[in-house]
Amino acid sequence: MGSEPEGVQSPIVTLPQGKLKGIVQTDGLPQPVECFLGCPYAQPPVGALRFRPPAALEPSTETFDASSYGKAAPGNPLIPPRIPLVYGEDCLTVNIFRPRPKHADGTLLPVLVYIHGGAFNRGNSSMQNTASMVAWSEQPFVAVSFNYRVGALGFLPSRRSAEEGILNLGFQDQRFLLHWVQDNIHAFGGDKHNVTLMGLSAGAIAIGHLILHYSDDNPGPFHRAIIQSGSAMTRDCRRYDADAIERYFQDFLAATGCRQDLPAADTFDFLRKLPLSVISAAQDTVFNKYKATMQWAFRPVIDGDIIRQAPTESWRQQRYYKIPILTGFCSHEGSLYVDKTLSKPEQFTQFMRVLLPSLPDEDIARLDALYPDPSTGDPTYQDERVSSVGIWPQFMRTEAAYGQFALIAPVRQTAHYASSLPGAPPVYLYHWDVWTTLLNGAAHADNLKYETYDQETTSLSGAQKEVSGMFHAYLTSFICNDGDPNKLRGRYKHRPEWKPYTPDQPLTMVLGKGNRELVGGDAGMPAELVHETCYDEQCQFWWERTPITQR
Numbered sequence: 001m002g003s004e005p006e007g008v009q010s011p012i013v014t015l016p017q018g019k020l021k022g023i024v025q026t027d028g029l030p031q032p033v034e035c036f037l038g039c040p041y042a043q044p045p046v047g048a049l050r051f052r053p054p055a056a057l058e059p060s061t062e063t064f065d066a067s068s069y070g071k072a073a074p075g076n077p078l079i080p081p082r083i084p085l086v087y088g089e090d091c092l093t094v095n096i097f098r099p100r101p102k103h104a105d106g107t108l109l110p111v112l113v114y115i116h117g118g119a120f121n122r123g124n125s126s127m128q129n130t131a132s133m134v135a136w137s138e139q140p141f142v143a144v145s146f147n148y149r150v151g152a153l154g155f156l157p158s159r160r161s162a163e164e165g166i167l168n169l170g171f172q173d174q175r176f177l178l179h180w181v182q183d184n185i186h187a188f189g190g191d192k193h194n195v196t197l198m199g200l201s202a203g204a205i206a207i208g209h210l211i212l213h214y215s216d217d218n219p220g221p222f223h224r225a226i227i228q229s230g231s232a233m234t235r236d237c238r239r240y241d242a243d244a245i246e247r248y249f250q251d252f253l254a255a256t257g258c259r260q261d262l263p264a265a266d267t268f269d270f271l272r273k274l275p276l277s278v279i280s281a282a283q284d285t286v287f288n289k290y291k292a293t294m295q296w297a298f299r300p301v302i303d304g305d306i307i308r309q310a311p312t313e314s315w316r317q318q319r320y321y322k323i324p325i326l327t328g329f330c331s332h333e334g335s336l337y338v339d340k341t342l343s344k345p346e347q348f349t350q351f352m353r354v355l356l357p358s359l360p361d362e363d364i365a366r367l368d369a370l371y372p373d374p375s376t377g378d379p380t381y382q383d384e385r386v387s388s389v390g391i392w393p394q395f396m397r398t399e400a401a402y403g404q405f406a407l408i409a410p411v412r413q414t415a416h417y418a419s420s421l422p423g424a425p426p427v428y429l430y431h432w433d434v435w436t437t438l439l440n441g442a443a444h445a446d447n448l449k450y451e452t453y454d455q456e457t458t459s460l461s462g463a464q465k466e467v468s469g470m471f472h473a474y475l476t477s478f479i480c481n482d483g484d485p486n487k488l489r490g491r492y493k494h495r496p497e498w499k500p501y502t503p504d505q506p507l508t509m510v511l512g513k514g515n516r517e518l519v520g521g522d523a524g525m526p527a528e529l530v531h532e533t534c535y536d537e538q539c540q541f542w543w544e545r546t547p548i549t550q551r
Helices: 130-136 159-164 169-188 202-212 243-256 264-272 276-291 311-316 345-355 361-370 395-418 462-480 536-544
Strands: 012-015 018-021 023-025 033-040 063-065 093-099 109-115 142-146 190-200 224-228 325-330 427-432 507-513 525-531
Touching: 012 169, 033 130, 093 130, 093 169, 109 130, 109 169, 109 202, 109 462, 130 142, 130 462, 142 169, 159 243, 159 264, 169 190, 169 202, 190 202, 190 462, 202 224, 202 311, 224 462, 243 264, 243 276, 325 395, 325 462, 345 361, 345 395, 361 536, 395 427, 395 536, 462 507, 462 525
Parallel strands: 018 063, 109 142, 109 190, 190 224, 224 325, 325 427, 427 507
Antiparallel strands: 012 018, 023 033, 033 093, 093 142, 507 525
16 A cells, blocks of 8 residues: 555544544555545454345444455455455455545545456455556546455355345445445545446446346436446356256355255355355365356356346346446457467367357357468468467467457447437447557456556556556546546547447547557557447357347
């Protein structure tokens, strides 16, 4: 977090749950940011509250030390953590960041709520440098990040879980947090009627489902959304009683030593009494068992509550919150996940059959046409990196197919659905194209440090600073100006006007277009609005097959 400056008085906010004593962060920032870190927003989900819905805190007059992040939910990180982490079940904590008040005129500020990613099996609230995003913004806003339960503790679906009313506990945590924000954000100077959700990967998937958690009677506790590299249509979203879901649950019980024939109440009574180490070991065992198949053993499911039905049905029935949306994807969404040593054409076919076993033979043949085999001489996926950095000939086409199936097509599908109604609120689509490594290209989550104007990124070069600054300006303008990424001009007033995406005019803002500077190439363009059609045929194929992943 950086050291607190000497002589600066610690900020204190009083809530029904007690007084929160925060810190002031200044290191490397253009203005001080008041940070309230690791604050509980629900009772610790431990002991008898393990595998239970989140429970409200009791009122208190005590003072809570809010100077450091809380414990991260147990899970093995995919990428190195930004700060040292402590893991534990007592993870339901929230962080609030606000620019240090220059004057108190009573004006409430826009609010950003950031939902972290991590495949619903890992991740934590410190992944984004939220203090930097707040400090560098030319318009003030209050930002919130938080932890929620992941892995088996947050997403252990089954028929028995449904009987106990504990499906999608991680989503229940998120919903609980959003109500905590509605009840408390005014104490931090935030406007509960001006809330933007922002999330990457699993965080984006979560926001997609929250948008579809529509009620005719009540407006959602949010008013616009930034959805990054994820969607409610990402990968698959099955019923809680699907055969595969039940198989993962049985494997988890076996790994914990729990009898398979116990009724629901006794099953979870047994699991609540186990040491956390046993739960974590079983979680790792089951997750790793299915990792090679690209399946997540612990994931959100259609529960009839938060995810009421197949997401595509909610979109088609127009049962979603009509709000401004800014969404986007990276060029190489699959590069972190696909085996780079794939060398034979049949390995591509086998990969797709394992990923989607219900695809008929004619669809597999169609994939060969959509993602042509480079060994036939077709230039589409001829990869100049082959043999130079450990990449083999079939990687590029397999990465493209997986990345487009799992993330790019679902993101574009969200943009398509959300912009289809006459008079729909604006939808803005971006494509992130800055290569950060030669091995992975413009990989999943590469935009994370750029969007916050993080000095670790902006100090790399003028070109990296430029694309970071433009992206940060678009996002903070969207947050602070009712979903308009263009209204704020400021330092980056020369950035291109970002016009909305529509089905008839599928305009895409390419950020860092052709930027290969970090791998020895050119700096490209920091931002360019284009009519991008290069994914159309492939995305249409995947859109038509979405129903097979939602049953």
